[in-house]
Amino acid sequence: MSLHVACLCAAWCRTCESYQQVFEAACAELPQAGLHTRWIDIEDEAELIGELDIETFPTLLIADGEHVRFAGPLTPQPETLKRVLRAHLADATPARVGPEYLELAHRLRKQR
Template sequence: MTLHVACLCAAWCRTCENYRQVFEAACAELPQDRLHVRWIDIEDEADLVGDLDIETFPTLLIADEKQVRFIGPLTPQPETLRRVLRAHLADATPARVGPEQLALAARLRALA
């Protein structure tokens, strides 16, 4: 099963600017045949993000073909990201999310 992993950030956010390389490197360490990874600038890709209101950066979204597994802010540390990604590759437990998060996950799946 493919995991769709999206980091939702903003170009003006210095934390995001520094985190992008960490995000890409951590995702590259995992099985590429099971991941579809996107870096999303919420302002440049506002149509993709839709009505989802992101208040804290970076925010990570992880979804599979059927459900959202995780969405929320993540401390910008490499090991935290690795741990979260590995856990969701191993466990298919869905997150409790609202319609905005489900809509974004659906749009990401359609882009894959």
């Protein structure tokens, strides 16, 4: 099964600037086969983001081939990210999210 993990940030955000290395390192530790990670600058990739309005950085999206498993802002600590990744990659329960997150997950799947 293909899993997508996307971190939504902005180049001007100082928190995001330091968080990118945390995100990449945490994702590299995951043993998942078929894991696709993506760092998305919401301004540079505005077409991909669509109508999704990100107000808090970083915001994480975890989606499988059919559902969004998690979508929302995180505190920018490495352990928080690792805990969320482990929990939602192991649990295929769909999250209740708005249509904008569902559309983003769909666009990410199509890019593969």
